[in-house]
Amino acid sequence: MRYTFAILFLLFIPFNSKGQADPEGLRILDKFSSTALSAPSVSIKFKLITDDAANSKKDTASGSLVMAKDQYRLELPGNIVWFNGSVSWNYLVNEKEVTITKPDRRDESFMSRPASVFTLYKKGYKIRLLDETATAWIVDLYPEDTGNELIRIRLTIGKTTYNLLNAEYKRKDGITISLKVTDYNLKTLPDGSYFTFNPKNYRDVEIIDMR
Template sequence: MKYHILLILMIILPLQAFAQKDARAREVLDGMSAEYSKSAGTTIVFDGTLKGTIALKGDKFVLDCGGIKSWFDGETLWSYVEDNEEVNVSSPTAEEIQAINPYAMIGMYKNGFNYTYAGTKNINGMRCEEVILTPEKKQDIKKISIAVDSKKHPVYVRLENSQGDTQEFKVKEYKTQNLTDTFFRFNPKDYPNAEIIDLR
């Protein structure tokens, strides 16, 4: 599950996580990052290999995917498992957040990845620009393809791992909205039957 969520991360992020020498690719990534950063909140609906929604603001997020809903307020992570009505509460490390947090990549694209501009392609009737990212050092992710529309929003992400498996994500809806900080905290009143397990 963590691997799949890591893939989701790549979608949502303005992918500030990557760096290289291709000026046009850098321009596309910088534009996507700037568009994201100026928002007081972003909500994305996606499908493809996995389906779900994610709401984002700064380093905070709420991710609802695969029967698990997670809230992260910048310090505490609440993960609600629908099947057994259980909420795990933790204070995750940076590495743990990177495995589940769509924001973990922000601010890192100057280190760790190369990127190249792959030209334009038509996705759902929209002209998009595509950027290909590859890691500088061997890791589980082998290649990431990102298509960005004219509004500087990511609309399609394809990931390939070192075993040759691929995951595809299509952004169905991308909207900006004003999200309060309390939105990113679990409210036990909304889940009165949930068992809360504090792992801190």
């Protein structure tokens, strides 16, 4: 479950006020966003690293995320989440339990509108192009809200195809969460069933319907 909490933290960041940006940093993020949103889907395989410096703890897990417009499938150790644009299924493998919910479509968070993850940078953050290498740009986002638990977000974006290489989230509590992308694919064409839980494939599980 700790991996689920970490990845959801990355995806449910609050963006709620107009931000400031240097022109080049904003241009890079705009291109990254438009490239992803114009693709039939975004498929990411990653390593999720949670580094708790205060308690000298470090966890690493592998996972995958496939998004197609407002549908997604997230796979983490011990957990699979499907969302078909209307209904969400959260499967806890060890507990053999599936919880069904129906997110509020008026909500602009990842849970109900996953494609919004590519445009949320436009609100609430100051954007700065930190560095440029031969193959990538490093862009920092600083929250304008001083009450935000984040210190900064650091994105590494590839120059050739504007693909995400790394995302690092540094928090005030001393925890740093890094998502290191091992594969970034914009050409996958999953059908609708890929984003829907099929009970025939998961026998002997308890289904909790909270719709």
